Amino acid sequence: MDVKPIEPGAKELQDMYYYMRLGRAIEERLELEYKGGKLTSAIYLGRGQEAIEVGASYALEPGDILAPTHRDMISQLPRGLTAREVFTNHYARANSLTRGKGEASYQGDLKRGLFATVSMLPDFYPVATGAALAFKLRGEKRVAMPLCGEGATSRGDFHESLNLASVLDLPVVFVVINNGFAYSTPPFKEMKLSDVAERAHAYAIPGVVVDGNNIIECYLEAKKAVERARDGGGPTLLEAKTMRMRGHAGHDAAKYISKELIREWAQKDPIDRFEKHLTNQGLLDETGIKDMTERVTQEVAEALKFAEESPYPEGQEAITDVYRQ
Amino acid sequence: MSTANKPKETSYIEAISQALWEELERDPSVFMLGQDIGDYGGAFKVTEGFLDKFGPERIIEMPIAEQGFIGMAIGAALMGMRPIVEVQYADFISCGWDQIVNVAAKMHYRTRDAVPMVIRGPSGGGLRAGPFHSQSPEGWFAHVPGLKVIVPGTAHDAKGLLKAAIRDDNPILYFEHKYLYRRVKEVLPEEEYVCHIGAAKVQREGSDLTIVTYGAMVQTALLAAEKAQSSGVSVEVVDLRTVFPIDKETVLNSVAKTSKAIMLYEDTRTLGIGAEVSAIIAEEGFEHLDGPIIRVSAPDAPVPFSPPLEDYFIPQVEDVLAAIDRLSAY
Numbered sequence: 001m002d003v004k005p006i007e008p009g010a011k012e013l014q015d016m017y018y019y020m021r022l023g024r025a026i027e028e029r030l031e032l033e034y035k036g037g038k039l040t041s042a043i044y045l046g047r048g049q050e051a052i053e054v055g056a057s058y059a060l061e062p063g064d065i066l067a068p069t070h071r072d073m074i075s076q077l078p079r080g081l082t083a084r085e086v087f088t089n090h091y092a093r094a095n096s097l098t099r100g101k102g103e104a105s106y107q108g109d110l111k112r113g114l115f116a117t118v119s120m121l122p123d124f125y126p127v128a129t130g131a132a133l134a135f136k137l138r139g140e141k142r143v144a145m146p147l148c149g150e151g152a153t154s155r156g157d158f159h160e161s162l163n164l165a166s167v168l169d170l171p172v173v174f175v176v177i178n179n180g181f182a183y184s185t186p187p188f189k190e191m192k193l194s195d196v197a198e199r200a201h202a203y204a205i206p207g208v209v210v211d212g213n214n215i216i217e218c219y220l221e222a223k224k225a226v227e228r229a230r231d232g233g234g235p236t237l238l239e240a241k242t243m244r245m246r247g248h249a250g251h252d253a254a255k256y257i258s259k260e261l262i263r264e265w266a267q268k269d270p271i272d273r274f275e276k277h278l279t280n281q282g283l284l285d286e287t288g289i290k291d292m293t294e295r296v297t298q299e300v301a302e303a304l305k306f307a308e309e310s311p312y313p314e315g316q317e318a319i320t321d322v323y324r325q
Numbered sequence: 326m327s328t329a330n331k332p333k334e335t336s337y338i339e340a341i342s343q344a345l346w347e348e349l350e351r352d353p354s355v356f357m358l359g360q361d362i363g364d365y366g367g368a369f370k371v372t373e374g375f376l377d378k379f380g381p382e383r384i385i386e387m388p389i390a391e392q393g394f395i396g397m398a399i400g401a402a403l404m405g406m407r408p409i410v411e412v413q414y415a416d417f418i419s420c421g422w423d424q425i426v427n428v429a430a431k432m433h434y435r436t437r438d439a440v441p442m443v444i445r446g447p448s449g450g451g452l453r454a455g456p457f458h459s460q461s462p463e464g465w466f467a468h469v470p471g472l473k474v475i476v477p478g479t480a481h482d483a484k485g486l487l488k489a490a491i492r493d494d495n496p497i498l499y500f501e502h503k504y505l506y507r508r509v510k511e512v513l514p515e516e517e518y519v520c521h522i523g524a525a526k527v528q529r530e531g532s533d534l535t536i537v538t539y540g541a542m543v544q545t546a547l548l549a550a551e552k553a554q555s556s557g558v559s560v561e562v563v564d565l566r567t568v569f570p571i572d573k574e575t576v577l578n579s580v581a582k583t584s585k586a587i588m589l590y591e592d593t594r595t596l597g598i599g600a601e602v603s604a605i606i607a608e609e610g611f612e613h614l615d616g617p618i619i620r621v622s623a624p625d626a627p628v629p630f631s632p633p634l635e636d637y638f639i640p641q642v643e644d645v646l647a648a649i650d651r652l653s654a655y
Contacts, residue, residue: 160392324494
């Protein structure tokens with residue numbers, strides 16, 4: 001059952017452009033703050049991954065579930081995560097989504113269909129599969145989309161999830177963001193396959209490879225998989241080939257990645273490419289780019305100020321909410 | 326009264342089946358996940374007949390993938406369902422460890438989202454089943470904040486606590502002792518009842534010393550108490566029922582009365598539940614004590630397979646009587 005993808009219109013394209021730019025602006029600011037020693041937390045940047053982060057997430061509908069990892073803050077923006085929420089959570093403030101209890105980029109909000117990740121990956125592959133089971137049991141036309149990197153596909157629960165979703169015909173779109181490195185380990189040391197998507201065949205589900213730096217392709221293939229899942233067509237494994245343009249975390253200078261490789265991928269920057277596409281479509285010009293820069297810069301500055309001025313939680317909050325009363 | 330009118334006794338395992346059945350009937354968001362729980366009726370036949378009654382959408386058979394289906398249960402719980410996971414033997418719960426301690430246990434703390442789920446499995450030894458089918462994993466999980474851990478010692482509590490667990494909004498580990506499955510039975514109330522999670526129960530009143538215990542050791546404690554009575558020692562048996570949260574009040578009240586305490590547990594000695602209760606008594610009941618707090622437990626070894634080895638390993642009535650003798654000298 002192949003569903004014809006719906007081409008994104010002007011509004012959708014402009015939305016996606018905004019989220020990509022906002023995501024990058026937030027991360028650039030986080031990087032500055034981290035290097036300036038103003039953050040107590042680690043940072044896990046998804047720079048270079050903006051196309052798949054936004055494209056996949058934007059393909060979901062409001063009732064759907066997205067289960068990102070800690071590198072996928074940008075994927076949460078189309079579902080309503082705000083710059084303020086990103087900074088208050090990184091700054092461990094009382095008014096953040098995890099009230100200072102979760103780690104920096106581990107926020108989520110069930111009301112917006114955002115699962116709050118843990119560090120062990122891909123732990124939310126089975127959890128999202130379970131959300132999809134609930135949807136199926138209740139006859140709801142909702143879809144779950146967990147994200148992970150290629151590194152986590154070596155783990156057993158990745159395979160258990162694909163198998164369970166396949167056996168039970170669950171509405172899950174498994175997205176693997178293949179960003180070239182699992183911390184410092186390249187894929188050839190992790191698997192003999194050249195495409196993670198090939199793993200799908202072992203579970204009799206479709207495996208699709210997309211150019212992870214081309215947001216239109218990311219969006220369309222994700223949308224196709226999401227709508228097939230929604231219509232009872234079962235799960236899909238979607239692999240996006242991209243590049244992690246920073247180290248694993250803020251402290252990691254990533255000297256194991258050659259400068260040539262970084263230069264090569266910089267030529268394929270997803271935002272530059274999208275700007276060219278939008279310009280060719282007559283949807284963007286120099287002024288539009290400048291206006292967007294101003295908009296996201298302001299939004300980030302305001303959010304950072306808000307976070308810095310927000311109070312820390314009181315110490316005794318450490319023991320609240322361990323249980324639901 | 327003729328025997329025909331004698332009320333029917335319900336075994337521990339029947340009590341568990343009844344609790345599951347009644348909760349599945351009561352609440353459409355309750356469903357079960359587990360290996361061989363459908364046609365086969367479960368490895369111990371707890372769910373025999375469930376598939377016919379509730380159908381494959383509520384009695385969902387799983388492949389061998391504990392981490393996968395425990396994770397799935399968490400996801401379904403976050404979406405408002407009330408999954409019950411049957412782990413075929415409690416020992417196999419270790420395969421789902423990460424999901425339980427990192428995802429389920431910490432979810433409400435981080436996001437205030439409820440994870441209403443029960444993971445139940447047959448635990449404990451005495452059946453000559455060896456190191457992979459006899460473990461007592463309650464201590465592993467009682468140490469993880471965010472989880473509740475239940476180990477019932479009677480048919481009455483097995484039913485009432487399982488129903489309470491299914492209705493609770495937190496992730497719960499429920500360990501049913503397989504040695505008790507068909508060995509203990511009692512007449513259960515005809516009307517519906519639910520036990521309170523976190524409440525211990527005095528299973529036998531006494532005045533000379535207290536045995537704090539839970540699970541299958543409740544039966545061992547009661548047998549020992551009966552024998553001690555004939556030599557003039559009056560033993561009180563406190564059944565924790567829930568090993569996290571621990572009902573400190575009932576334990577301390579009993580120790581205040583008897584001034585002497587024995588911790589009896591089937592789990593291995595070091596850092597077991599009895600070690601924790603000892604610390605509670607030492608910290609908060611010290612002024613009542615007339616003697617040392619004594620632990621009677623399994624030794625720090627895996628559960629062995631050969632009968633003489635397992636008998637040595639699991640605390641026996643004689644071991645408890647020896648501890649009673651020792652403590653009575655104070």
